[in-house]
Amino acid sequence: MLAAPAPVLALRKLHVDALSMRADRTRLQVGEVFHLAIHARVREPIVALDELVVPDVGTMQLLGDERHVTSTPGGADVVETLTLEPTQSGTFTFAGAYVDAIDARTGKPSRFSSNSVRVVVEKPGVTFDGPWTASASFVATTVVGTIVVGGFIVLVIGGLLFALVRARPKPAPPNPVPQAPASAGPPRTARDEVAEALRAFRAAPEHASLMRLRTALFAAAGAGPGATLSDATAATQDERLRAALVAAEHAAFGPAATRERSAAELVEESERWLR
Amino acid sequence: MAALSGRPRDVLDALHATIVGQDEVVEALVLGMIAGGHVLLEGAPGVAKTLACRALAASITGTFRRVQFTPDLLPSDIVGTRVFDQKSGEFATVLGPLFANVVLADEINRAPAKVQSALLEGMQERRVTIGPQTHDLPAPFVVLATMNPFDTDGTYALPLAQLDRFLAKVIVAFPSRDEERAIVDRFGAGEPPLRSGVVSAADVLRWQDEAHGVFVDAKLRDYAIDLVRATRGAELVAHGASPRAALALVALARARAYLYERAFATPDDVRDLAPAVFRHRISYDDRIAIAGGDPEEVVRRIVASVPAP
Numbered sequence: 001m002l003a004a005p006a007p008v009l010a011l012r013k014l015h016v017d018a019l020s021m022r023a024d025r026t027r028l029q030v031g032e033v034f035h036l037a038i039h040a041r042v043r044e045p046i047v048a049l050d051e052l053v054v055p056d057v058g059t060m061q062l063l064g065d066e067r068h069v070t071s072t073p074g075g076a077d078v079v080e081t082l083t084l085e086p087t088q089s090g091t092f093t094f095a096g097a098y099v100d101a102i103d104a105r106t107g108k109p110s111r112f113s114s115n116s117v118r119v120v121v122e123k124p125g126v127t128f129d130g131p132w133t134a135s136a137s138f139v140a141t142t143v144v145g146t147i148v149v150g151g152f153i154v155l156v157i158g159g160l161l162f163a164l165v166r167a168r169p170k171p172a173p174p175n176p177v178p179q180a181p182a183s184a185g186p187p188r189t190a191r192d193e194v195a196e197a198l199r200a201f202r203a204a205p206e207h208a209s210l211m212r213l214r215t216a217l218f219a220a221a222g223a224g225p226g227a228t229l230s231d232a233t234a235a236t237q238d239e240r241l242r243a244a245l246v247a248a249e250h251a252a253f254g255p256a257a258t259r260e261r262s263a264a265e266l267v268e269e270s271e272r273w274l275r
Numbered sequence: 276m277a278a279l280s281g282r283p284r285d286v287l288d289a290l291h292a293t294i295v296g297q298d299e300v301v302e303a304l305v306l307g308m309i310a311g312g313h314v315l316l317e318g319a320p321g322v323a324k325t326l327a328c329r330a331l332a333a334s335i336t337g338t339f340r341r342v343q344f345t346p347d348l349l350p351s352d353i354v355g356t357r358v359f360d361q362k363s364g365e366f367a368t369v370l371g372p373l374f375a376n377v378v379l380a381d382e383i384n385r386a387p388a389k390v391q392s393a394l395l396e397g398m399q400e401r402r403v404t405i406g407p408q409t410h411d412l413p414a415p416f417v418v419l420a421t422m423n424p425f426d427t428d429g430t431y432a433l434p435l436a437q438l439d440r441f442l443a444k445v446i447v448a449f450p451s452r453d454e455e456r457a458i459v460d461r462f463g464a465g466e467p468p469l470r471s472g473v474v475s476a477a478d479v480l481r482w483q484d485e486a487h488g489v490f491v492d493a494k495l496r497d498y499a500i501d502l503v504r505a506t507r508g509a510e511l512v513a514h515g516a517s518p519r520a521a522l523a524l525v526a527l528a529r530a531r532a533y534l535y536e537r538a539f540a541t542p543d544d545v546r547d548l549a550p551a552v553f554r555h556r557i558s559y560d561d562r563i564a565i566a567g568g569d570p571e572e573v574v575r576r577i578v579a580s581v582p583a584p
Contacts, residue, residue, distance in 0.1 A: 011510075012580060045582045102510070226582025228542045252584075254539045255490035 012051070014101040015043035015075070016112040021055075021097050027120045030089055033063065036082040038097040038114060043075040043104070047224040047231070051101055054080060055094040055116075061085040071215065071225040086121040093118045190220035191274060198270045205263050213270065214248040220273075221245060244269035281474025283309055283482055283534045289334040289470035294327050295461060296454035302534070303445040303551055304331045304419065309530035311483045312442025312523065313398050313418040315383070315555060320423060322447045326466075328379045328419040333469035337376030337476035338413065344386035346429060350393035357406040368405050373397050376413055376476050380420040384430040394418070395437045415479045435514065435558055442523050443548070444555035446571070482533065489529040490539040494584035498542060499524040501581050502549050506556070509577050511563045516556040524552045542583035549578045 018041035025034040038054055047069060054065075064083035069076055086092070096114040103110040197213040215225055221241055223232035229249045233242050247269040251262035283305050290301040300316065304327060307314040316324045325341075332339035342353055355371035372378065373394065380394060397403045398418050402411045420441070438444070450458060461467060499521050507515030528544035553574050563570065 012576060013510075047582075228546055228583045230543045249541060250539075253490075253492045253495060253541055258538070 011100060011102045011109055013044075013104045013107075014046075014051075014099070015104040016099055016101065017041045017043060017075070019097065019099060019112050019114045021094065021114040021117050023094075023117050023119055026118065027122070028086065029122050029124050030086050031124060033083060033085050034119070036084060036094060036117065038080045038082075040078040040097075040099060040112075041072075041075065042078070045071060045225040046076050046078075047227045049076075049078045049099065051099045052078060052080060052097060053099070054082060054097050057082065057084055057094070058092060059087055060092070061087055069224045071219065076224060086119070089121045089123045091118060091120050190216070194220050194270060195274055198267065198274070201263075202267060210248075210251055210263070210266075213266070214252050217241065217244050217248050217270065217273075238273070240269070240273040244273045281478040282536075283474075284536075285473045286331065286334045287534070289473045290327065290330050292470055293330040293467065294323055295457045296450050297323060297327065297447060299551075300324075300327055300445050300447050302531075303443050304328070305534060306527055306530040306548075307417055307419070307442055308335075308415065308479055309482045309486050309533055310442060310523075310526040311415060311417070312526065313420070313440060315420045315422065315438070315441040315444040316447050317422045317424055317444060318447025319425060319449065322449060324421040324447050325379065325381055327447075328377070328421070330469050331419070332377040332379065333471040334473040335376065335476060335479060336472045336474070337415070337479075338374075339377045339379070340372035340375040341379040341381060342372050343381045344383050344390065346385060346387060348386045348390045350390050353390060354393050354397065354403045355405045355410075366406065368408060368410075370405075370410065373403060374410070374412060376415055376417070376479075378416075378418045380418055382423060383420040384422050384433055387431055391431065391433060391437060395440050398440050415476055415483065435556065438555040439517055439519055441555060443527060443551040445551055446554075486529050486533040489532045489537070491525055491529060492539065495528065495540055495542060495545055496525060498581070498584050499528070499545050502545070502553075502578060505577050505581050506553055509573070509580075511560045511568055511573050512557055512577075513560045514558040516553050520552050520556050524549060527552065546578060546583055550574045553577065 018039065021036065021038045023034055023036050025032070028034055036055075036057075038052065040049060040052055042049070049067075049069065052067075061084065062082060063085055065080070067078065067080040069078050080097075094117045096116050098111050098113040100109070100111050102108065103112075193216040194213070197209070197216040201209040201213045203209075218224070218227055218232045220236075221232040221238075222235035227235075229245060232245050236242060236245075244266065247262065247266040251259060251266045254262050286308065287301060287305050290304065294301055300323075303314055308331070316327070318324050329339075329341075342348075351371065353371045353373050355369050355374070357366045358369055359365075360367045383391065383394070386394075393403075397412060401414075401416055402409055404410075502524065503516050503518070503521045505515075506512060506520070509515065524545060525540075527548045528540035531544045531548065532538070532540040550571070554570065557570075557574065559568075559570055559573065562568075563573070
């Protein structure tokens with residue numbers, strides 16, 4: 001069920017650059033688990049996006065709901081993943097997720113909405129092979145016909161598109177709301193980030209690399225940029241990580257006279273945590 | 276007997292021995308002493324505002340005066356006056372209750388503007404003029420003022436310019452159920468004696484001097500400035516905080532680091548203390564009443580909108 005719009009007082013100013021939703025499977029059977037991921041990208045270095053309202057999942061069983069906020073050079077990425085299990089067959093359309101905020105571009109209260117997602121759920125035992133269950137000759141005829149006709153259509157459309165692109169000037173950057181998330185490579189873990197930041201800090205122990213290491217440790221604790229030490233230590237129960245976070249605070253904000261010693265402690269505590 | 280080298284933690288412990296809960300209030304009072312600033316306490320009657328101030332004053336071997344502000348109070352009642360001595364045939368100066376190390380201005384908003392102005396001038400200048408003579412106020416000199424947010428009939432609102440003289444404003448909330456039970460147990464048979472003379476006035480002056488040496492990184496200074504600037508033009512805010520707020524925020528962050536025996540201030544210090552620095556320095560848009568908004572929520576949102584370094 002969609003929540004009522006937040007009161008004006010509760011709205012904060014945001015640049016929402018992308019808000020999209022997708023399912024990892026759109027055709028499945030009752031009892032099969034799938035994931036619905038909502039991705040939001042904002043320009044502000046937020047630590048949480050409480051304004052993100054996910055769609056009602058109806059009769060589907062909600063097995064999990066995880067929200068991660070990752071800092072980016074241009075702000076933050078928020079990914080919320082719902083793990084769902086359909087309990088009955090049918091076609092389900094998830095209404096778009098949305099964020100109510102003051103649009104930082106216009107200064108006006110706005111609702112940023114994602115695309116909707118449709119999922120088809122069949123009764124158990126039904127396969128989705130469709131025409132591939134038909135006879136081999138029918139299959140062969142269909143495949144050859146499709147390739148020939150399809151190839152011709154692709155060539156014609158490709159030629160038209162090429163001519164259009166050459167003839168027209170480059171379009172202005174599109175309005176980024178909503179926008180599909182860029183496909184990401186294999187996910188890097190928090191440890192990877194800390195290890196890499198630690199290597200950089202050891203190679204060049206200067207302010208920028210120190211702050212990068214501190215940010216990586218905060219992220220490992222589950223606290224994004226803009227958080228404080230108390231946020232980060234409250235977000236983790238890992239004592240070794242807490243010790244590294246405290247060492248990072250000393251190194252980042254302590255007086256110059258103690259900075260060298262603090263930096264050595266930071267390296268030591270970070271290595272201990274990585275072990 | 277005053278300790279020779281009393282620490283601020285000793286005062287904190289002494290206050291906690293009397294006051295049940297109210298951690299933020301107790302901490303703010305001690306931070307005010309360390310930073311040498313004045314503190315305004317706002318809360319309903321009976322939530323231990325006055326008791327907290329008395330407990331703080333008792334813990335320091337110095338002079339303490341309490342002034343109950345009323346509509347018929349005159350500036351000379353707090354500052355002092357000149358009286359004619361018939362024996363000597365000359366005028367003599369009688370110093371008012373403002374000449375004390377700790378002054379409790381109870382229900383400050385019940386006195387008219389002239390009296391408030393006289394008090395606040397003394398708070399800012401740390402000296403007062405009586406007749407032809409100017410007198411320095413003693414050091415340390417801290418004013419602790421209380422206000423009741425209810426019963427506004429017959430009160431005089433303090434203008435923003437005067438409120439700005441207070442380093443911090445703390446809201447004294449109602450206690451939790453467990454705290455209320457502890458209050459009944461602790462005070463049921465009468466008020467227990469306050470811990471007196473835990474530290475000396477000289478100790479407080481030493482803290483104020485040493486707290487200036489607490490390191491504040493440039494990132495933290497910029498964070499304090501960004502927070503202050505975020506109050507200007509924020510949603511539902513008519514007038515944001517002045518540059519004095521940035522000075523107050525950094526001073527309080529230093530004081531807090533000193534209280535907890537740290538050599539440097541942290542982003543947590545700045546962020547945690549920002550509401551106490553901002554809440555009395557901001558005036559709100561008329562729309563806040565229409566939107567049913569809570570000024571405290573506005574301050575929280577302003578603080579949350581600025582990422583810590």
